[in-house]
Amino acid sequence: MARQLSPVGLEFIETAPVRLVFAREVSAPPAAVYRALAEDVTGWPAWFRAVTLCRPTGNGAGREVKLLGGVRFQESILAADPNERYAYRVDTVNAPGLRALVEEWHLTPAGTGTRVQWTFAADGPAPLRTVLKAARPGVAKAFKDATGSLDKRLSTSPTQR
Numbered sequence: 352m353a354r355q356l357s358p359v360g361l362e363f364i365e366t367a368p369v370r371l372v373f374a375r376e377v378s379a380p381p382a383a384v385y386r387a388l389a390e391d392v393t394g395w396p397a398w399f400r401a402v403t404l405c406r407p408t409g410n411g412a413g414r415e416v417k418l419l420g421g422v423r424f425q426e427s428i429l430a431a432d433p434n435e436r437y438a439y440r441v442d443t444v445n446a447p448g449l450r451a452l453v454e455e456w457h458l459t460p461a462g463t464g465t466r467v468q469w470t471f472a473a474d475g476p477a478p479l480r481t482v483l484k485a486a487r488p489g490v491a492k493a494f495k496d497a498t499g500s501l502d503k504r505l506s507t508s509p510t511q512r
Contacts, residue, residue, distance in 0.1 A: 353425070353443040357451040357474070361429050361438060364455050367472035369483045373494040374468040377502035381434040381458040381465045387501055388456050389428075389437045398500040401493055414439060422446045434458060448479040467498055 364370075377384060387394060392414055395405035404417040408425070416424040423445045430438040438455035457468040471490065473483055 353423070353445050354447070354449075355443055356441055356449055358442070359440060359451045359453060361453070361455075363440075363451060363453045363474075364438070364470050364472045367451070367453070367474055369471075369473045369475075369480050371471040371483070371487055371490055372468065373491055374466060375495060375498045376461045376464055376466050377498055377505070378464040379502055379505035380463065381460055383505050384458055384465045384467060384501070385434045385437065387505060389431050389433075394504075398504050399493075399497040400500070401497075413442070429453065430455070448475045450474045450476075469494055 379387075387398070392405050392407050395402045395416075401418050402416060403419055404415070406415050407413070408415050412428055414424075414426045414428070416426060418424075424441045425443040426439040426441050428437075428439050430436050436455060436457050438453060441449070441452040444452075451472075451474040453470075453472045455468075455470045455472070457470070459466040459468070474480070475483070
């Protein structure tokens with residue numbers, strides 16, 4: 352059963368009780384990375400292993416996301432700033448515990464490539480916050496693997512660059 356989360360805004364990225372922030376440089380330029388994040392939404396499962404389905408909803412104003420293990424999200428896009436930032440809020444989820452969740456992908460030019468920074472901002476009861484903080488190494492690995500796969504995908508696909 353889907354549960355409604357708090358309708359937080361972009362400010363939550365800075366104020367969330369749990370903030371996991373990861374960064375990595377990729378060789379693709381910001382425009383290509385942004386297209387993969389914000390415009391090729393259905394392509395996420397090809398480079399982010401934990402994502403089994405990602406599709407736009409509401410004429411692009413939201414997304415439906417399914418993860419390995421059966422977790423499902425309905426999201427609202429909070430920011431879609433071409434070549435700079437893509438952020439979304441989870442509105443409903445079928446997993447217990449979360450009260451609020453916002454994710455932001457921030458893109459900065461780095462030489463001929465891009466510095467990709469991902470912020471996972473969440474709130475929930477104290478036990479969940481503890482678990483999320485303890486999961487930092489696993490989430491870091493997932494981010495590293497995903498951005499590595501994305502970089503490889505973009506470097507081998509001339510239409511993505």
